[in-house]
Amino acid sequence: MKTDIDALMEVGQLDALWVMGRAQHNPAMVYLTGGGHLTNADLIKPRGQTATLFHAPMERDEAAKTGLKTRNYASYPMGELIRAANGDLFQAGVLRYQRMLQDAGVASGRVALYGKIEFGPAFDAINALARIMPDLELVGYQKQDVLAAAMMTKDAAEIERIRQMGKLTTHVVGRTADYLTGHTVKNAMLVKPDGKPLTIADVKSQINLWLAEGGAENPEGTIFAIGRDAGVPHSSGNPGDFLRLGQTIVFDIFPCEMGGGYYYDFTRTWCLGYAQDEVLSLYEQVKSVYQKVIDSLEVGASYKESQMLTCHLFQAMGHPTALEAPETDQGYVHSVGHGLGLKVHERPFSGATAPAEDLLVPGVVGTIEPGLYYPERGMGVRLEDTFVVHADGKFEIPAPYPMDLVLPVRQ
């Protein structure tokens, strides 16, 4: 949680955090500012002290709304800096960074770097800054990333925002189901009133509309993949594909609050009209594994245990898994879940390389999403819910939704 940051910085031997970039769709900056229309900013937080937010002159009102200490870039006039840098515009920017750090009280020590930004220019600028501030250690990669560790557990306000996003998500999923079943069938596919086949592009544009209506954004897109594409976990679906009866549809939806806020993550697998025995069997297996893994969740346990259990269960059913065949693209090919918050994938992780500290402690919000994929047989099944771990040991699914495989259609 945010209140853990100073303690985590102490453990990580960091003297300051430095976040670059804008305050939308930039998780570290959204986390520490609360978001807003800041198109370019620097936030410098020394350990044990309030952060200073450096902002563009035109964005002073937005900066003030954050409640942080603010400082206008205009206090570092570029004309003067360019003169100090003998006319070198790049070096003038580096000098500005130096003065900002000094003004924030960070002239030496270990500083962790954050921000989702254009990599190139910052890469050279930070390396150049390191050369003129030799007492500063500018740290990119941290084995135990301090902000990621803080973000791994959510406070009540964050959980409530994720819950609201969950309610909107399942509302949109319900509207999508109604929209599909509201169409008529011709030649074993859904058709529009004009007789033309409904396409995945049509469905996705409705989904985006309903998400916007609910005040959400969909910056990562939606997975709505049918048939063989459903058998490739991250295939987002071919826009021109038709909605054919009896094919598996993997519908994975992960919107966030407007401006790049908190995410939700949810998947159902549907068949229109009917499901073949082979599909039904795959679905029943995934559903039973989903239920066993959900039932096995325990506060304080390692998230990896859920992945091990999932692999063992699928192995026992005769499927290849990520455990004994890490390179397989058939069977169970991913990890069973991941944390989510201001990123759709964040700590805790459950895969083989997840940190040992990734435990299901109170405040964790994550997913359980077992799946089976057989692209060459033209099918895939995944079922996913987001859960919240509560201090009383309960695992809450903030937005429950039926798991039915078959959506009835009007023949």
Added chain:
Amino acid sequence: MKTDIDALMEVGQLDALWVMGRAQHNPAMVYLTGGGHLTNADLIKPRGQTATLFHAPMERDEAAKTGLKTRNYASYPMGELIRAANGDLFQAGVLRYQRMLQDAGVASGRVALYGKIEFGPAFDAINALARIMPDLELVGYQKQDVLAAAMMTKDAAEIERIRQMGKLTTHVVGRTADYLTGHTVKNAMLVKPDGKPLTIADVKSQINLWLAEGGAENPEGTIFAIGRDAGVPHSSGNPGDFLRLGQTIVFDIFPCEMGGGYYYDFTRTWCLGYAQDEVLSLYEQVKSVYQKVIDSLEVGASYKESQMLTCHLFQAMGHPTALEAPETDQGYVHSVGHGLGLKVHERPFSGATAPAEDLLVPGVVGTIEPGLYYPERGMGVRLEDTFVVHADGKFEIPAPYPMDLVLPVRQ
């Protein structure tokens, strides 16, 4: 244009481009892949050769859609790399980068780095890579950024996409005007059917809905600022503010194609019901400067000349400007325009520090957006259109829209 990239690389003495990150909302990656649901990828393009796209196993279908050479990350098994790195996960990632570069035929030479990504981990990884590949020069900042220079001029297909985004933008602006004037007035402000005042948050949620309906995204948010906020160019507007008659509303809208594609950029200033003489005078001044600057545009001219002209015109009217009072926050406080494409602000630029090469050549798409700001007097006016420079010397405004200041309301 894209076809200029190899020639620009030669001038910039670059042997390869390396783009990191996802293929949505990541301009360099969208530019070179065409976009798509690639959540994590590396694109390496040696000069004079096709790019290789390195992708996650689950995203092989999306990668194939780009038409580039593709290579699966699974060809670099992490288990083996971790052993080669003596168990160091971070160093294993660095070794993977080394092998990828070698496989793309880039073992030495100057490589420019691109991608909108989390800065920290990549910063350390690239520095570590530089240490184990001493024949490689990894370049972040380029004085004449090759991709930015290529992107500065658009081909016909890109211009058409921007034009379509323009048509959607002005369509949404028209719906917004109708929506506002469709409300009734009580206590000199717009009210909803239930008698409660209409708020900026209400207006913005409608705007997002209409943009989603049109297949657009609004990742940078909308500026819809009234009264004093309209006098602060980048204030996005206070969500709870009411729509009071007679106040200036600066409405600056800059959506992009779904997934982080091409942008449009457009601003009008409105007063509901009536405008005070003081506001009307400010508006007439901005409009006359807008027209003079538009009339002065010449193919091949420096964009900076437009900024100089704007400053001179506003100075002659008695306003402080960015020219003689660079730190002013009253009067004319920004530059007159900027290029746009896959970024809402990109080359060419028109401000004091714009490169000398930023000329209004055919294929350029940019904005003209003079404005006057007097926050302490509670008002601001900006008028902005996007233009396209054509080879025949014509400047096209792809989506013209009336400039009226006053929107009539039902009393």
